[in-house]
Amino acid sequence: MNTIPFGPRNPPEDPLLAKAAELPKEIEPAHDLWPGIAARLSEAPRESRTRTFNWPAALAAGFVVASVSALLTWGLLRDSGPAAPVQIAATQAEDTAIVPVNYGPNSGITANELVVRDELLAQFREKFGQLKPETRDAIVKNLAVMQKAADEIDAALAKDPASGMLKGFLVGTYKQELQLYSSVVTAGDGLARRI
Amino acid sequence: MQQVTNLASSAESSADVVSRASRGDTVAFEDLYRQHVGRVYGLCLRMTGHPESAEDLTQDTFVNAWRSLPGYEGRSSFSTWLHRIAVNAVLAKRRSPQGRNEISMTDDAGDQMDFEAHATLDDATPIDVERAIAGLPQGARDIVVLHGIYGYSHEEAAGMLGVAVGTCKAQLHRARHLMRARMGSENAT
Numbered sequence: 001m002n003t004i005p006f007g008p009r010n011p012p013e014d015p016l017l018a019k020a021a022e023l024p025k026e027i028e029p030a031h032d033l034w035p036g037i038a039a040r041l042s043e044a045p046r047e048s049r050t051r052t053f054n055w056p057a058a059l060a061a062g063f064v065v066a067s068v069s070a071l072l073t074w075g076l077l078r079d080s081g082p083a084a085p086v087q088i089a090a091t092q093a094e095d096t097a098i099v100p101v102n103y104g105p106n107s108g109i110t111a112n113e114l115v116v117r118d119e120l121l122a123q124f125r126e127k128f129g130q131l132k133p134e135t136r137d138a139i140v141k142n143l144a145v146m147q148k149a150a151d152e153i154d155a156a157l158a159k160d161p162a163s164g165m166l167k168g169f170l171v172g173t174y175k176q177e178l179q180l181y182s183s184v185v186t187a188g189d190g191l192a193r194r195i
Numbered sequence: 196m197q198q199v200t201n202l203a204s205s206a207e208s209s210a211d212v213v214s215r216a217s218r219g220d221t222v223a224f225e226d227l228y229r230q231h232v233g234r235v236y237g238l239c240l241r242m243t244g245h246p247e248s249a250e251d252l253t254q255d256t257f258v259n260a261w262r263s264l265p266g267y268e269g270r271s272s273f274s275t276w277l278h279r280i281a282v283n284a285v286l287a288k289r290r291s292p293q294g295r296n297e298i299s300m301t302d303d304a305g306d307q308m309d310f311e312a313h314a315t316l317d318d319a320t321p322i323d324v325e326r327a328i329a330g331l332p333q334g335a336r337d338i339v340v341l342h343g344i345y346g347y348s349h350e351e352a353a354g355m356l357g358v359a360v361g362t363c364k365a366q367l368h369r370a371r372h373l374m375r376a377r378m379g380s381e382n383a384t
Contacts, residue, residue, distance in 0.1 A: 016374050019324040020343035026233025027240055029250050034228055037257045041221060044262050105259070105287035106280075108357030112334075114290055158259065159266030161279035167354055 097136070098128060101146045101177050104154030106161060107170050117178060124181035131184065142180060149173050213273050217264045224264075228257055231274060234345075235281050241340045242285045244329055252288060256281040278345070282355040327374040335370035338363050
């Protein structure tokens with residue numbers, strides 16, 4: 001362990017950044033926050049020291065995400081022939097099964113990224129009811145796998161928030177989720193055109 | 196030589212405090228809180244602009260650190276580790292429905308420059324760097340706070356914020372441009 005103080009490694013050349021670097025790093029809150037924190041510590045479950053991140057499981061989850069997503073894309077393209085039934089009426093009922101991935105407090109996924117995801121998700125929901133039941137089941141299962149991966153990675157990030165590799169895994173899961181929605185939206189467009 | 200010895204002793208002592216806190220010693224954890232609260236609160240305040248939100252986030256940061264401390268392996272300095280937890284807390288708050296209203300001081304175009312952060316500063320003083328930073332749009336402000344004030348590299352700041360390094364550099368460029376424009380116009384009046 002070390003406690004090397006952080007601060008600019010090199011003096012910034014830009015005068016504005018140089019001034020920013022001179023600003024006080026510490027600002028004391030108006031109140032002593034310790035009593036509130038102390039009161040919450042007894043209720044905060046601590047992680048086990050011996051608990052380690054399950055890398056094989058996370059890697060497997062990431063692989064499954066990638067594989068299922070790719071298979072789904074292929075399946076959607078294959079299924080999107082003229083004979084594919086349009087099940088608009090099923091949209092509302094099946095839509096409830098769709099739960100987007102919930103990224104935990106350590107994920108670092110930004111509000112803007114969630115806005116992008118939610119916009120794509122809205123388009124995805126419009127197409128979802130047009131899919132075959134087995135395809136819809138595959139999507140729901142795929143999202144569950146992504147959620148499991150996101151949960152595991154988030155828990156690991158709580159222990160090691162500095163890990164670029166974990167962040168990479170999480171960003172990968174986010175991209176897979178977008179890819180899943182995008183695949184359906186794109187395939188759905190093809191379906192609509194054929195009909 | 197004495198100075199070197201003192202520094203080594205100080206580092207050892209800090210590591211010992213972290214180690215004791217990691218084992219559940221709340222007195223040691225309070226020591227860590229006293230040592231680091233100013234930096235954590237400063238970071239949260241500058242990223243949010245809301246003193247009340249910054250206080251809540253500072254509390255969340257230390258509670259989350261307490262939870263995660265048994266797993267802290269010292270791969271980064273304790274203060275860096277703590278700052279990452281604080282940034283994660285800020286980002287999580289922004290994602291929450293409450294946070295979207297409470298913390299979104301500016302839209303990404305930076306058009307809404309008048310917000311509560313100014314309440315923490317002396318309005319009578321001419322615009323300074325601190326106020327210029329507070330007036331930046333969120334993405335640009337984040338990188339100036341982390342890179343400009345707290346000295347993290349672009350790679351570290353990008354990792355904390357979950358964005359690409361190129362995005363960090365572009366946001367910094369944008370921030371410098373906006374700050375120059377704002378400070379220049381203020382000085383001219």
